[in-house]
Amino acid sequence: MLGENKIREITDQVLALSKADQTEVIVNATESALTRFANSYIHQNVAENDVQVRVRVVYGKKIGVASSNDVSPDALRRTVETARAIAQLQREDPEFQSLPAPQTIQRVEAFVDQTASFTPEQRAHVVGVLCKKAKAQNVVAAGAFSTTATETAVANSLGVFAYHPGTFADVSTVMMTDTGSGYASFTHQDARQVNAEALANEAIDKAVRASNPIALEPGEYTVFLEEYAVLDMLNFFGMLGFTAQAMQEDRSFLKGKLGEKVMDERVTIWDDGCAPNAIPLPFDFEGVPKQKVTFIENGIARDVVYDTATAQREGRPSTGHSLPAPNSMGPYPMHVFMAPGDTPKNEMLKSIERGIWVTRFWYTRPVHRMRVLVTGMTRDGTFLIENGQVTKPLKNFRFTTSYLDALNNVRAISRETKLFYNEWGSASRVAPALVVDGFRFTGVTA
Amino acid sequence: MKDITARALNIAQVRGAAYADIRVVSRDTQRIAVKNGKVEALQQDETQGFGVRVLVNGAWGFAASSRLELQHVEHVVTQALAIAKASALVKARDAHLGPPVDITESYETPIKINPFTVPMNDKITLLLKADEEMRRVKGVKVTRAEMAFVRENKLFASTEGSLINQEIVESGCGIVAQASDLQTREEQVRSYPNSVGRHQQTRGYEFILEQKLVENAPRVAEEAVALLSADQCPSYDAATIILDSSQLALQIHESCGHPIELDRVLGSEAAYAGTSFLTPEKLGRFRYGSEFVNIVADATVSGGLGTFGFDDEGVPAQRTEIIRNGIFVGYLTSRESAQQLGLGKSNGTMRADGWARPPIIRMTNVNLLPGAWEVDALIADTDDGIWMETNRSWSIDDKRLNFQFGTEMAWEIKGGKKTRLLKNATYTGITPQFWQSCDAVGNEKAWIVWGTPNCGKGQPPQVAHTGHGAAPARFRNVRVGVIK
Numbered sequence: 001m002l003g004e005n006k007i008r009e010i011t012d013q014v015l016a017l018s019k020a021d022q023t024e025v026i027v028n029a030t031e032s033a034l035t036r037f038a039n040s041y042i043h044q045n046v047a048e049n050d051v052q053v054r055v056r057v058v059y060g061k062k063i064g065v066a067s068s069n070d071v072s073p074d075a076l077r078r079t080v081e082t083a084r085a086i087a088q089l090q091r092e093d094p095e096f097q098s099l100p101a102p103q104t105i106q107r108v109e110a111f112v113d114q115t116a117s118f119t120p121e122q123r124a125h126v127v128g129v130l131c132k133k134a135k136a137q138n139v140v141a142a143g144a145f146s147t148t149a150t151e152t153a154v155a156n157s158l159g160v161f162a163y164h165p166g167t168f169a170d171v172s173t174v175m176m177t178d179t180g181s182g183y184a185s186f187t188h189q190d191a192r193q194v195n196a197e198a199l200a201n202e203a204i205d206k207a208v209r210a211s212n213p214i215a216l217e218p219g220e221y222t223v224f225l226e227e228y229a230v231l232d233m234l235n236f237f238g239m240l241g242f243t244a245q246a247m248q249e250d251r252s253f254l255k256g257k258l259g260e261k262v263m264d265e266r267v268t269i270w271d272d273g274c275a276p277n278a279i280p281l282p283f284d285f286e287g288v289p290k291q292k293v294t295f296i297e298n299g300i301a302r303d304v305v306y307d308t309a310t311a312q313r314e315g316r317p318s319t320g321h322s323l324p325a326p327n328s329m330g331p332y333p334m335h336v337f338m339a340p341g342d343t344p345k346n347e348m349l350k351s352i353e354r355g356i357w358v359t360r361f362w363y364t365r366p367v368h369r370m371r372v373l374v375t376g377m378t379r380d381g382t383f384l385i386e387n388g389q390v391t392k393p394l395k396n397f398r399f400t401t402s403y404l405d406a407l408n409n410v411r412a413i414s415r416e417t418k419l420f421y422n423e424w425g426s427a428s429r430v431a432p433a434l435v436v437d438g439f440r441f442t443g444v445t446a
Numbered sequence: 447m448k449d450i451t452a453r454a455l456n457i458a459q460v461r462g463a464a465y466a467d468i469r470v471v472s473r474d475t476q477r478i479a480v481k482n483g484k485v486e487a488l489q490q491d492e493t494q495g496f497g498v499r500v501l502v503n504g505a506w507g508f509a510a511s512s513r514l515e516l517q518h519v520e521h522v523v524t525q526a527l528a529i530a531k532a533s534a535l536v537k538a539r540d541a542h543l544g545p546p547v548d549i550t551e552s553y554e555t556p557i558k559i560n561p562f563t564v565p566m567n568d569k570i571t572l573l574l575k576a577d578e579e580m581r582r583v584k585g586v587k588v589t590r591a592e593m594a595f596v597r598e599n600k601l602f603a604s605t606e607g608s609l610i611n612q613e614i615v616e617s618g619c620g621i622v623a624q625a626s627d628l629q630t631r632e633e634q635v636r637s638y639p640n641s642v643g644r645h646q647q648t649r650g651y652e653f654i655l656e657q658k659l660v661e662n663a664p665r666v667a668e669e670a671v672a673l674l675s676a677d678q679c680p681s682y683d684a685a686t687i688i689l690d691s692s693q694l695a696l697q698i699h700e701s702c703g704h705p706i707e708l709d710r711v712l713g714s715e716a717a718y719a720g721t722s723f724l725t726p727e728k729l730g731r732f733r734y735g736s737e738f739v740n741i742v743a744d745a746t747v748s749g750g751l752g753t754f755g756f757d758d759e760g761v762p763a764q765r766t767e768i769i770r771n772g773i774f775v776g777y778l779t780s781r782e783s784a785q786q787l788g789l790g791k792s793n794g795t796m797r798a799d800g801w802a803r804p805p806i807i808r809m810t811n812v813n814l815l816p817g818a819w820e821v822d823a824l825i826a827d828t829d830d831g832i833w834m835e836t837n838r839s840w841s842i843d844d845k846r847l848n849f850q851f852g853t854e855m856a857w858e859i860k861g862g863k864k865t866r867l868l869k870n871a872t873y874t875g876i877t878p879q880f881w882q883s884c885d886a887v888g889n890e891k892a893w894i895v896w897g898t899p900n901c902g903k904g905q906p907p908q909v910a911h912t913g914h915g916a917a918p919a920r921f922r923n924v925r926v927g928v929i930k
Contacts, residue, residue: 033529034906038714041538045529046508046906048802049522050495065489069512082490089566091485091574120507120532128536142717144905174717249588250626251633326487328479328590362720365839367852367929368870370631375850375872375928377843398841398848398874400928442928445848446723446876 001116002029002051002151004163010053010071011155017080020057020087022099024156026285026324028052031116034146035123040131042124056325057083058099061092065326097312102159105289108280115167115191116149122191123147129196130173137204143173147191154287162283168428169194170421174380175203180213180393182206183228183359183380187421187428189279206359206381213393216384218441222355222411224348224385227418230338230431232361232376233403235422237269238333240369242295243321244310245330253372253404257301264410265299268339273320278335278419279428283320285327290320293333307331334427341413345433348412350388352435356397357383357390372404377445398443411435450496450519451603457523458500459605463530465501465543466523467604469758470494470514471801473596476562480573480591483581488566495801498526504540505533510802543781544791548607549762553755555615556748557650561595564651569593572659579663580623585671588624591663592644593617593654594899596911598800600758608760616751616911617653618646618899623667627674634673634869636666636854640692641837646897646911647749669855672867679832679856679871681927686831686859687873688824688920691888693853694814695896695914696837701877702734702741703812703912705846706768706776707795708783710807719903720844723877724774726787734774735881738919740815741769743778745794750811750913751897754797758805761794768812772882780807799908806904811895813915817887821918824886826862832926833857833864834871850874850928873926880921888917 002010007027014025029051036044053076054067064087068079123145134141146169153163169191175182184202186194225233246252254262273290274282283289286308294302306314307322310331321331349357356378364376377396384392414433421428447470458466472494479487497510500523507530511522573591580589596616603609620643626633639645639657647653689697705722709715724732735741745753745763754763759781768776777787778795796805825833839852856871857864895915902909 032906035532036717036905037536038716039538039712042505042533042536043714044508044804044806044905045506045533046804047510047525047529048906049511049513050802051512052493063488065487067489067491067493069493069495070514086488086490086566089570090488091570093484095484120529121535124532124535131536140713140716142713144717146906172717176716249624250628251624253631256628326479326489328481328487362844363841365841367839367872368633370626370633373929375839375841375852377841377848379844396843396848398843398850400850400872440930443848443850443874443925445843445845 001031001149007151007153007163008161011153013076014055014080015155015157017077018057020059020084022058022157024056024099026054027153029151030148032146032148034144035127036144037127037131038142040134040141042127045120053079054324055079055083057087059087061094061096062087062090063093063096064090095309095313099156099158100160100286100288100308103289105162106274106282108274108276108282110166110189110280112167112190115147115169115189118147118191126171126194126196130200133200133204134175139204139207140176141173145171152281154283154285156287160287162287164281166279168279168421171199173199173203175207177207177211180207180210181380182210187419210381210393213395215395215444218397218443220438220440222352222435222437223439224352224355224357225434225436226359227431227433228360229358230434231420231429232364234336234338234429234431236366236372236374236403238336240366240372242304242333243331244304244306247304248310248313251369253370254301254304260301261299262301263296263299263407266341266410266413267296267299267407269296270294270337271305271333271335272337273335275335278430279421281334284322285324286322288318288320288322293319305331305333337430338432340415340417340432342415343412345414345416348414348433348435349385351411352385352388355385356394357385367400371402373402375400396445397441399440400442401440406436406439409437411437447601449516450514451601453516453519454498454523455603455605457520461527463500463502463527465605466498467602468496468498469801470496470601471598473598473800476595478569478573478593480577482589483577485570493800497801497804498523499804500526500530501541502527502530503534505530505537506541507533508804541782542785544785546606547760549760550609552611554613555648557615559651561617561651562597576621576659576663579660580621580667583664583667583671585625586623586667587626590622591659593619594644602758602760604760610756610760612755614648614754615650616646616648617651618644618897619654619657619659620644621659621663621666623670625670625674632674634670636670637836638662638666640896641854642900646751646899648751648753649749673855673869676867676869679868679927683925684923685926686828686920686922687924687926688828688831688833688918690835690918691892691894691916692896693834693837694916694919696840697851698812698814698914698916699898699912700840700842701846701849703809706778707807708777708779708787711777712783712786718905723845723847728774730775732774733772733882734769734878735772736884737771738817738887739769739772739881739884741812742766742815743768743810743812745810747811747895747915750895751899751911752810752913757794757796758798759792759796761792764794766793778807778809783807797910799910803906803908806908808910809912811913811915814887816890816893816917819886819888821888821892824888824918824920825859825864828859828920829861831859832871833859834873847877849877870929872928873924874928875924883922883924884919885922886920888919892917
């Protein structure tokens with residue numbers, strides 16, 4: 001870890017080196033390690049240490065961006081010069097007004113020393129428990145256990161300086177018999193909270209019960225979606241609909257619908273980068289404090305997230321959801337929460353006369369963005385539900401269904417929620433389990 | 447950099463590593479993106495560092511750092527050794543690499559025009575012109591045009607004596623037009639030359655000029671607008687489809703390229719990317735496709751995005767038969783996995799995403815070899831079918847059997863002619879059944895090595911750049927259209 005003072009030295013150097021009208025610098029330092037296991041042993045085990053510096057310079061309305069992971073004085077000078085040279089070649093951006101001015105940023109404690117200093121032996125111990133339990137039950141263990149410490153800082157020549165250190169641990173496992181598999185995962189700021197026994201039990205129990213699956217005809221079914229599956233829904237809503245850029249480009253399902261009821265009245269979804277019990281980041285990559293943004297409130301569409309560019313287009317303030325410049329994706333909700341319901345998870349099955357239990361979704365992709373129509377597979381534990389009880393393991397289904405329709409057909413929302421880390425989007429999500437009617441399966445795997 | 451590699455390997459050996467290698471990598475990326483007449487992104491990124499892989503007590507450790515300093519090497523090697531020793535605490539067997547590989551060589555991507563020396567203004571002007579041509583078309587909501595260039599320098603050294611220098615250069619570009627109709631809640635896109643942002647090859651700026659973005663821009667925009675009012679693709683239980691070469695490239699990638707990765711087959715990716723239906727007992731005897739299906743993995747093909755001199759274990763690039771006249775005959779292998787399955791030497795497909803990730807088995811250029819058909823003759827020979835063009839969505843199960851793809855555009859074929867534009871076309875199937883239904887493959891005139899610059903695999907995640915040669919091909923009895 002570099003520490004706040006060292007990072008401030010870097011940002012100060014960059015700001016001093018730049019002769020631009022306005023300058024922004026982002027520093028992202030990461031120390032991460034990941035232990036991977038398959039066939040019930042560790043087959044890959046890695047650690048990585050990196051510091052990235054991204055510089056955005058503004059000359060009038062011309063903007064250039066350059067980045068490097070070399071933080072030596074010469075390299076910083078070179079990166080600033082590259083950004084300047086690019087800006088000189090740039091066309092003017094008539095929409096650009098200014099980099100953000102300083103605002104008060106909330107400090108959120110999210111750094112656990114013991115996670116940052118977690119050793120390869122400690123990770124091996126956790127993995128060892130998972131593999132040992134698997135062997136004892138005659139199943140095969142696979143998965144990964146990662147620990148990460150990050151420092152994110154944003155500074156600009158208008159006086160912004162934002163710094164946030166954070167840690168998280170993420171462990172996931174797939175347990176396999178010859179014909180079935182089960183899944184479990186856990187994410188927390190504190191690596192010591194990982195309970196290998198509990199994770200192993202959850203995944204092994206499911207793998208054993210999922211063995212010798214039968215094929216069921218595809219069609220529309222009531223589904224019990226575990227939190228792992230609901231996570232995927234939140235990812236798609238975040239990507240396809242909950243952003244100002246998607247609205248401005250007429251491709252969000254919320255376009256023209258703000259203030260209208262678009263989901264079941266029990267559904268409330270929001271973004272909160274400051275929530276201390278997730279994996280917070282209290283400011284965005286322009287150094288703007290993250291606002292809590294409610295997307296859906298009791299089924300009513302309320303708002304979407306903005307960065308400076310999309311906000312200025314509509315004459316409103318940024319909500320603090322920018323990604324690093326230059327950013328073609330637009331703003332992005334990194335911390336999506338779905339509100340819990342009032343039904344204990346273990347009682348949600350009772351109302352299902354005939355339906356399908358889905359542990360998680362796999363390889364999901366949008367088929368029609370405006371309808372939030374998504375296709376994908378079920379994976380690692382798909383079961384038939386009859387008369388309120390899980391009765392038989394099923395072969396995995398392909399589904400092609402509208403996630404928007406699904407959240408209009410909610411029968412129950414669990415009282416419990418689960419925290420997830422999404423490695424591809426550097427994002428965290430909190431999801432409950434759901435019972436949904438009319439979920440459309442369109443195929444079965446061989 | 448050779449002082450860094452020598453020091454790393456020396457420390458590793460002295461401290462008990464049975465094998466060690468180091469890669470020192472620097473990667474420069476330039477990206478220019480234009481949107482709605484405005485230069486949205488102009489950026490130049492560089493990243494550099496080194497990764498050390500060690501084998502201790504029969505188990506692997508890997509550590510990587512961005513600090514390219516001689517005095518920092520010992521810290522990183524020590525970290526890798528400690529990690530390997532921890533790996534050995536949960537070990538089932540010792541890793542074996544087979545015969546040593548000792549190569550001193552170098553390789554450079556052959557290019558005609560260095561994309562990093564072409565004036566930025568020329569690139570911006572070309573993209574703005576293409577964007578302008580798209581925006582002339584009434585009804586277009588969003589236009590995008592993009593170029594990306596990559597230059598990666600790699601120095602590989604191992605305790606077996608290898609010392610390999612490589613410079614890989616890539617050039618990519620693409621344009622996209624989006625049209626929306628809020629009344630019907632319909633939104634359509636058309637892309638050129640390929641979707642997901644761009645088409646890319648290991649070539650110089652000459653590749654960009656050959657794509658003729660400006661000349662194709664009006665057509666692309668017109669098609670996006672036309673799709674808004676096109677008929678919905680009907681649903682059929684058993685239709686004849688012809689896939690254009692770019693869509694077929696992704697079909698090859700997902701349903702052939704991934705299941706032939708031997709690490710998946712042996713279970714190493716079971717928890718994440720998945721396993722494979724192409725289990726070892728099928729090698730040499732399983733009918734994967736029809737007699738017209740011949741697929742190779744070829745890291746030597748000119749311009750392919752998966753073309754290089756040596757993989758990241760220092761094994762020379764090779765051309766390997768995968769499917770011969772429909773029969774499954776080959777895997778993508780690493781040194782260790784080739785030993786595990788008794789296949790002899792690696793066929794050179796271990797590739798790492800930059801300096802911070804260890805190499806894993808990745809596709810090179812997995813190519814469907816050309817057949818005999820002129821494309822016009824293929825359409826004329828089809829009485830009743832659907833032509834599907836340019837990927838829009840893709841999904842496949844964790845064993846690579848059940849797939850579903852959607853395309854940006856489709857045409858109904860009646861009596862040997864394209865007769866009706868169709869939107870939101872999808873098709874779905876089971877991999878071997880689908881490839882066994884292939885009854886015609888286009889010839890070399892329509893054969894293109896498409897670039898896939900976004901292949902995700904591994905934990906921590908790695909993005910690979912792969913190539914896929916394909917010409918349009920016809921498939922029978924395919925389920926089409928599942929959208930209600």
